[in-house]
Amino acid sequence: MTPYAVVIPTLVRDTLADCLAALAAAIGPAPAEIVLVDDRAVALPGPLEHPLSVLGNLRDRTTVVSGGAHGPAAARNSGLRRVTSPWVVFLHDDVQVGPHWCEQMAADLDEASPETAGVQGVITVPLPAERRPTQWERSTAELARARWTTADMAYRTDVLQQVGGFDERFRRAHREDTDLALRVLDDGWRVRRGRRSTRHPVRTTGRWVSVRAQRGNADDALMLRLHGPGWRARAAAPRGRVRRHLAITTAGVAACVLAATGRGAAAAVAAVGWAVGTGEFAWARVAAGPRTRYEVVTELAASVVIPPVASWYWLGGVWRYRGAEPWCGGCR
Numbered sequence: 001m002t003p004y005a006v007v008i009p010t011l012v013r014d015t016l017a018d019c020l021a022a023l024a025a026a027i028g029p030a031p032a033e034i035v036l037v038d039d040r041a042v043a044l045p046g047p048l049e050h051p052l053s054v055l056g057n058l059r060d061r062t063t064v065v066s067g068g069a070h071g072p073a074a075a076r077n078s079g080l081r082r083v084t085s086p087w088v089v090f091l092h093d094d095v096q097v098g099p100h101w102c103e104q105m106a107a108d109l110d111e112a113s114p115e116t117a118g119v120q121g122v123i124t125v126p127l128p129a130e131r132r133p134t135q136w137e138r139s140t141a142e143l144a145r146a147r148w149t150t151a152d153m154a155y156r157t158d159v160l161q162q163v164g165g166f167d168e169r170f171r172r173a174h175r176e177d178t179d180l181a182l183r184v185l186d187d188g189w190r191v192r193r194g195r196r197s198t199r200h201p202v203r204t205t206g207r208w209v210s211v212r213a214q215r216g217n218a219d220d221a222l223m224l225r226l227h228g229p230g231w232r233a234r235a236a237a238p239r240g241r242v243r244r245h246l247a248i249t250t251a252g253v254a255a256c257v258l259a260a261t262g263r264g265a266a267a268a269v270a271a272v273g274w275a276v277g278t279g280e281f282a283w284a285r286v287a288a289g290p291r292t293r294y295e296v297v298t299e300l301a302a303s304v305v306i307p308p309v310a311s312w313y314w315l316g317g318v319w320r321y322r323g324a325e326p327w328c329g330g331c332r
Contacts, residue, residue: 002109004087004154005033007079009072011040012047015094015203021054022096022199028103030058031089035079039067073166073176076150077329080157080165088157090150092173095123096199097152104196109154117159117189118181121152122197131290135299136209138288140202147235148181148191152198155184163187164329167226169321174216175223178235182227183327185234210302214310217242221317225324241281242314245307248277252308278303 006023010016023034034055038048048064055062063082067075076090087109091097098104108119125141127133133141143149150173163183170176181191220242223231232239251273258267282303289295 001029001106002087003032003085004089004105004109005035005083005085005157006031006089006091007035007037007076007083008091008093009037009039009067009075009079010093012038012051013093013203015201017051017054018096019091019093020051022098023091023101024055024058025099026097026101026103027099028101029106030061030102032061032085033083034058034062035082036062036064037067037075037079038064039069039072039075041069070168071171071176072150072173073170074168077165077168080160083157086157087154088160089152089154091198092151092200094201094203095151096201098197098199101196101198104194105154108194108196111194112192113190115188115190116192117156117184117187118148118191119154119194120148120191121154121194123149123151123200124197125200125202127202132288134289134295135285135302136205137202139210139213140200142238143200145236147237148177150177151200152196153177154194159184159187159189164327166329167327168329169222169324169327170219172215172219174213175219178231178237179223179226179327182231182234207298208302211305211309214306215313217310217314218317218320221314222321222324224318225321226326242310244277244281245310246314248274248281248307249311251277278307281307 008016008019023031036048036052052059052062052064065078065082067078080088089105108121112119123144123146125144127137127141143151160180163180165180166176167179170179184191220240227234231237251270255267255270255274258264258270282300285299285303286296289299
């Protein structure tokens with residue numbers, strides 16, 4: 001059996017105990033090491049006592065380190081530096097590995113060819129059967145189709161050391177896993193999908209999660225700088241709506257400026273453009289969802305706010321990363 005370690009960055013949410021309990025219960029060769037990276041700004045020992053207690057016999061091979069609240073990319077690098085096994089598996093703290101995950105993991109790693117540097121797990125996202133999914137549920141479900149997601153992703157430890165690990169300029173859980181995989185592929189390695197399965201429940205969140213998620217547009221700007229305009233095709237990543245958001249925002253700003261300068265007719269034309277673009281965006285979000293009052297009100301409000309917020313983060317990212325160089329991070 002090929003020894004492997006498991007690294008889990010965490011903010012010590014309620015989901016962590018279920019994640020560790022599923023790992024401890026999985027049938028098959030257990031991980032040789034487990035590294036929990038506490039990435040809270042203030043790491044307190046108390047809240048970790050219950051999650052660690054569910055590990056049973058795996059508790060003795062578990063290490064807790066502080067991530068310093070620098071984001072999941074830096075947290076994974078902190079865990080990686082503690083790993084001595086030839087393979088390291090990254091999990092999110094809100095997933096639940098399948099009942100035969102350890103057994104399937106051993107098979108995935110033993111079947112990896114010498115030129116294979118990474119093996120991705122199969123992610124399933126449970127969605128409600130009695131209604132259409134909400135926008136947040138649909139967004140989470142995209143993980144089931146995403147390439148190279150660190151919800152369950154195994155890499156050769158030495159390969160990650162060679163490429164410098166995760167790029168720590170990605171400060172949130174967005175695109176840092178895609179960037180790493182593309183650098184590994186550019187180094188001549190292969191990354192394939194395995195057969196082990198992991199469940200990713202939809203996490204409870206607030207009403208404005210879609211607005212907060214627009215910060216990812218800055219990460220997309222960094223990806224464009226680092227990997228060029230073809231990175232989305234290589235990663236099979238949807239293009240998104242940033243161009244439409246820029247157009248809608250431009251129309252809205254133009255309508256306000258033109259109205260303020262007394263050019264009423266031109267302002268009306270710009271306002272119509274803003275209204276049509278916003279209306280189309282709102283309908284696309286509402287039509288696919290359950291259309292409850294809460295969801296409709298949320299999506300209508302979000303559809304007004306998201307275009308300028310997305311444009312702000314995109315343009316800010318383009319400016320901030322205009323001179324960004326490829327990540328090395330102490331690579332060999």
